Amino acid sequence: MGGIPVIKIEDADYNHNRVLYVKHFHEGRDLQLEYAERTLAYLHQLWRHEVILETAVNGKKVLLSYSDKGFATKPLK
Numbered sequence: 405m406g407g408i409p410v411i412k413i414e415d416a417d418y419n420h421n422r423v424l425y426v427k428h429f430h431e432g433r434d435l436q437l438e439y440a441e442r443t444l445a446y447l448h449q450l451w452r453h454e455v456i457l458e459t460a461v462n463g464k465k466v467l468l469s470y471s472d473k474g475f476a477t478k479p480l481k
Contacts, residue, residue: 409435411457424451428459435459437468437477444470 410429418425424447428435440457447455447470454471458480465480 407431407433409433414458418456422451422453424453424455426455426457428457430460434461437461440468441470441475444468444475 410431411426412429413424414427415423415425417423426447440459444455444457454469457468459466459468461477467478467480469476469478
């Protein structure tokens, strides 16, 4: 209860584009999207390339991303 989410780096050169791909190990609690967006923005600032986070929202897998174009979300197939 109130635990810290487990997020690990899966790939630091995803699709050979220097994209940082991280994965949230979902344990029944969705991430708060406003905090996820800010965290991805900070990672993007440090990494200086796109950052993608794989997670689940409302029981469905999604990819959250942050790039020079800002924050985006899309379903994971």
